[in-house]
Amino acid sequence: MxxxxxxxxxxxxxxxxxxxxxxxxxxxxxxxxQPDISCKEMIAQVKAIMWQKFKIPAFLSWFFVWKIPKLKRWNSSGIRGN
Incomplete structure (x- = not known):
């Protein structure tokens, strides 16, 4: 978010x-x-929430999740990488 x-x-x-x-x-x-959630799982979770709460279809939800893989959490140089 x-x-x-x-x-x-x-x-x-x-x-x-x-x-x-x-x-x-x-x-x-x-x-x-959620310390053990993968980047892929986080993307799926956010897309599901976007549908459940706002009825945003999967093809549009990509606009809300495209930056998730770029977060420090999933960057190999991040100190809290996952």
Whole structure:
């Protein structure tokens, strides 16, 4: 989720500080909420949510998920890579 649309303004570190890289749906208390989810699984999950909540069909939901593989979480150089 784009950070500007995150209702909580981003995820949180263990000390409660805001994490500017991850949204509150993915990151809380210094850890990923779903630590073992793959990039492919995350894309499928987001597409499903887009359909369930907003009735956005799969072919249009790609506009909402295309950046997921580019996130630091799934980048091999990311310190919290998955």
């Amino acid at each position: 784009p950070m500007k649309h995150d209702p909580l303004g981003g995820g949180t570190e263990a000390d409660g500080a805001k994490n500017p890289e991850y949204c509150s749906y993915c990151f809380a208390n210094g850890a990923f909420i």
